[in-house]
Amino acid sequence: MRAAISGIGQSDVGRRLFRDPLELTIDACLEAIADAGLDRSDIDGLSTYPGNMAIPPGFSGAGITEVHDVLRLNLNWFNGGIEAPGQLGSVILACMAVESGLANHVLCFRTVWEGTAQAGGGRSAVMPGSGRGGGYRADGFMQWFLPYGAPSAANWIAMYAQRHFHEYGTTREQLAQIALNGRRNAALNPKAIYREPMTLDDYLNVRMISSPLCLYDCDVPSDGSTAVVVSREGPVNVESVATAIRGRPSWDQWDDLTTMAARDAGADLWARTSLTAADVDVAELYDGFSFITMVWLEALGFCGKGEGGAFVEGGANIASDGGVLPLNTHGGQLSAGRLHGYGFLHEAVAQLRGIAGERQVPGDPEVAVAAAGGGPLAGCLLLTRR
Amino acid sequence: MTRYDLPAPDLETEPYWTAAREGRLLIKRCRSCGQPFFYPRPFCPKCWSDDVEWEEASGRATLYTWSVVRQNDLPPWPTRVPYVAAVVDLEEGPRMLTNVEGCEPEDLEAGMALKVAFRQETDEITLPVFRPA
Numbered sequence: 001m002r003a004a005i006s007g008i009g010q011s012d013v014g015r016r017l018f019r020d021p022l023e024l025t026i027d028a029c030l031e032a033i034a035d036a037g038l039d040r041s042d043i044d045g046l047s048t049y050p051g052n053m054a055i056p057p058g059f060s061g062a063g064i065t066e067v068h069d070v071l072r073l074n075l076n077w078f079n080g081g082i083e084a085p086g087q088l089g090s091v092i093l094a095c096m097a098v099e100s101g102l103a104n105h106v107l108c109f110r111t112v113w114e115g116t117a118q119a120g121g122g123r124s125a126v127m128p129g130s131g132r133g134g135g136y137r138a139d140g141f142m143q144w145f146l147p148y149g150a151p152s153a154a155n156w157i158a159m160y161a162q163r164h165f166h167e168y169g170t171t172r173e174q175l176a177q178i179a180l181n182g183r184r185n186a187a188l189n190p191k192a193i194y195r196e197p198m199t200l201d202d203y204l205n206v207r208m209i210s211s212p213l214c215l216y217d218c219d220v221p222s223d224g225s226t227a228v229v230v231s232r233e234g235p236v237n238v239e240s241v242a243t244a245i246r247g248r249p250s251w252d253q254w255d256d257l258t259t260m261a262a263r264d265a266g267a268d269l270w271a272r273t274s275l276t277a278a279d280v281d282v283a284e285l286y287d288g289f290s291f292i293t294m295v296w297l298e299a300l301g302f303c304g305k306g307e308g309g310a311f312v313e314g315g316a317n318i319a320s321d322g323g324v325l326p327l328n329t330h331g332g333q334l335s336a337g338r339l340h341g342y343g344f345l346h347e348a349v350a351q352l353r354g355i356a357g358e359r360q361v362p363g364d365p366e367v368a369v370a371a372a373g374g375g376p377l378a379g380c381l382l383l384t385r386r
Numbered sequence: 387m388t389r390y391d392l393p394a395p396d397l398e399t400e401p402y403w404t405a406a407r408e409g410r411l412l413i414k415r416c417r418s419c420g421q422p423f424f425y426p427r428p429f430c431p432k433c434w435s436d437d438v439e440w441e442e443a444s445g446r447a448t449l450y451t452w453s454v455v456r457q458n459d460l461p462p463w464p465t466r467v468p469y470v471a472a473v474v475d476l477e478e479g480p481r482m483l484t485n486v487e488g489c490e491p492e493d494l495e496a497g498m499a500l501k502v503a504f505r506q507e508t509d510e511i512t513l514p515v516f517r518p519a
Contacts, residue, residue: 138395144425146514147391148485149455149463150471160454160472166451166496210471211454211491248431252473252483253424257451 001259001272003095006105006234007036008349013191013224013337021061021113024225026070029109032227036234039113043229044076049090049110049341050134051080053164057118060224061111077103085243085265086286086342086373090382092241093382094230106230114221140179141250154218154289157332158249159211161291162328163353164258165212170294172212176203177312178290178327179334185320186331188359193220193337198338204304217290220252226346227386236349239367240382242268249376258306259295260373261378266299267382270371277301280382281365283325284344287332292374297327300369300380326351326361341372345381352385390460392511401440402426405510411502411514412441413480432504445502447474447516450481454491474500474516488517 009031011024024383033040040298054064064079077097083091087110094106103285138146145151164170180200186192198216206215230238247255254260272278277300285296294308302312302325312318318327330336337343348368350356371380395403405412415422418435429436452472458464470486472494486500499519506512 135392136388136390137392138390139394139396141425143399144483145391147507148467148471148483148515149391149456149458149460149469150453150483151390151460153472155455157452159471160449162453163451163496208454208456210456213453252481257473260500268467284495365475 001095001099001238002232003098003238004144004234004386005233005236005238005349006230006231007032007034007038007229008346009033009035009227010191010346011225013222013339015193015222015337016115016119016284017113017223018116019223021111021223022066022070025062025111025327026115028111028225028227029067029071029107031230032107033323036105036229036231038229040071040073041107043073045106046073046078046095046096047106047108048080049084049087050082053082057376058114058164058221059378060111060115061113062109063169067109079082081083082118084147085245085377085378087169088372089379091228091230091345092243092379092381095238095241098232104231106301107227108230109225109227110338110340111225112338113223114338115223118221121282151186151196152210153374154213155210157289157291158213160257160260161212164291166368168306172204173200174309174313175212175290175294176200177216177286177318178293179328181315181318182287182328182332182334182336185329186335189330189336192331192335193222203337212365213291214288216334217314219288219333219338222339224337224339226339227348228342228345235386236352237384237386238354238381240269240273242266243354243379244268245376245378251375254376256301259299260292260374262296262299262324262373265378265380266296266371269300269382273382275382276369277365280325280369282329282348282361282368283327283361284316284342284348284368284370285328286344286372286374287328287334288338288374290334293328295374296371299367300371320359320361324358324377329356329359329361344372347369348383352383359370389462389502391462391506399426405442406504406514407510407512408505411445413443413476413478414438415441420476422480424482443502444477446477446519447495447502448501449486449496449498450475450498451496452486452494470494470503472506472516475478484488485515
C-alpha cells in the first residue's frame with residue numbers, strides 16, 4: 001500500500017516511573033515527529049488505541065483530545081477507540097487515511113502507565129463491571145466468566161494453550177522458549193524492564209498463575225509511550241496490512257481454541273503482496289502472554305498449524321544471532337515491558353533501519369512483520385526497507 | 387467484603403439464571419435453522435433469525451480445555467484456589483465456560499465425560515458447574 005513509517009519515538013520506559021502519562025506521550029510524539037524530519041505543523045492526522053478511558057487504571061495514558069490540544073495540531077483526520085483489530089489497528093487505519101489522501105502525516109501513539117496506576121491495588125482495582133445494590137456485579141460477557149473465577153486474559157489464554165498442548169503435544173519446555181528468547185534479547189535493550197539472565201530451570205520453577213501459564217508467560221505491567229508517524233514516504237514501507245476475523249468475536253465461543261483471530265489476519269497479510277513468510281528477516285509478534293506469540297508464528301505461516309512448539313524448541317530458530325527468524329528482538333512485552341502492541345512496531349522499524357544498537361540483528365534485514373493482539377483482536381503489518 | 391464473582395442477570399439472561407436456581411441448565415435453540423447456541427441471545431448467531439427459544443440441556447458434556455487457576459486475588463477466590471476453570475462442549479453442541487469440580491487437577495483429560503451439577507452461591511445465584519460423569 002502507499003504508506004510508510006516515516007518516524008518513530010519512545011519515552012522513558014519503566015516498571016513504575018511515577019510520571020504524568022501525558023508527559024510520556026508528548027516525549028514519544030515529539031521524538032517521532034523529529035525523527036520523521038517533520039514539524040508539528042506538518043502533522044494533520046492523529047490516531048491512538050484505545051482512546052481516553054479511566055478503567056482499568058493506567059490502560060490509557062492519554063486520549064486524542066489531550067494530545068491534539070497539547071501539541072496544538074490542526075487535523076484533517078483523527079481516530080481513537082478500543083473496538084479495533086488489535087492495538088496496531090490504530091496504525092493500520094492511519095495507513096488507510098494516508099493512502100486515501102485524507103491526511104499526509106498521521107501521528108499514532110499508545111501510552112500505558114499500568115505499573116504506576118496499579119501500584120497500590122490488586123486485581124479488584126482493574127475489574128470493569130456494574131455496581132448494583134452497592135456491590136459489584138459482572139455484566140456483559142463477563143457475566144459468563146467471572147462466576148467461574150476466570151476474570152483475566154491469563155485464564156482464557158491458558159485454556160487456549162492447554163488445548164494446543166492436547167492437540168499437538170506442545171510442552172511447557174517449548175513454550176518457555178518464547179520467554180527465554182525475550183529475556184536474552186532484553187539483555188541488549190537498555191529500556192527493557194527485566195534484563196538479568198533467565199534459565200529454563202528458572203522458568204519451570206517459578207509459580208504457576210493459571211496452568212499451563214506460569215509467571216514468566218505473562219507480560220509485565222509498565223509505564224511508557226510509543227509513537228510512530230505514518231506518511232506517504234519514509235525509510236520503511238508498509239507493504240501490506242491485515243485485520244481479518246472470520247469467527248465469533250469471543251474468547252470462548254471462538255471455533256478453534258488452538259488459534260485466534262490471528263489465524264485470519266495472518267493469512268490475509270499475504271493476500272496483497274508478492275512476498276511470502278520465507279522473505280521475512282525479523283518478526284515482532286505480540287506476547288502479552290507467551291502463547292499468543294506461538295499462535296502468531298503459526299498464523300503467519302512461519303511454521304505449520306500446530307508446529308509452533310517444535311519451531312521454537314531449543315530456541316535456535318528464533319535467536320537473534322543466526323536464527324532463521326529473529327523474534328521479539330527487543331525482549332517483547334514479557335521482558336521489555338507491556339507497551340501494548342506499539343513496542344513491536346517500534347522495534348520492527350528500528351531493525352529495518354539498522355538503528356537497533358546492540359540488539360541489531362545481523363544480515364541487514366529488509367523485511368519485517370509487526371503483529372499485535374490476542375483472542376478476537378488481531379492486526380498486523382508487513383514492512384520493507386525502502 | 388465485595389465479591390467479584392456474581393453475575394448481573396439482565397432482561398435476556400434472567401430466565402437462564404432463574405432456571406439455574408431451580409437446577410436446570412438452559413441453552414437457546416433457533417427454531418428457524420435448528421442451531422443450538424450459547425450465550426443466550428435474542429437472535430441466532432448462525433442465521434440471524436429472532437425465532438429462538440429456550441431449551442433445557444441434557445447436562446451431559448465433554449471437557450474441551452481447562453486451566454488450574456492458582457492466583458486470583460478477587461474475593462471469594464483467594465480462599466478457593468486452586469480451582470479448575472474449564473470450557474466444556476455440551477452434548478447439544480454449544481460450548482460454555484464453567485468450573486469442573488470433584489476431580490483432582492492431574493486427573494483432568496480432554497474429552498472426559500462430565501455431568502452438570504449446581505453450586506449455590508447466594509439465595510439468588512446458583513451456578514451450573516460440571517463434575518466427572
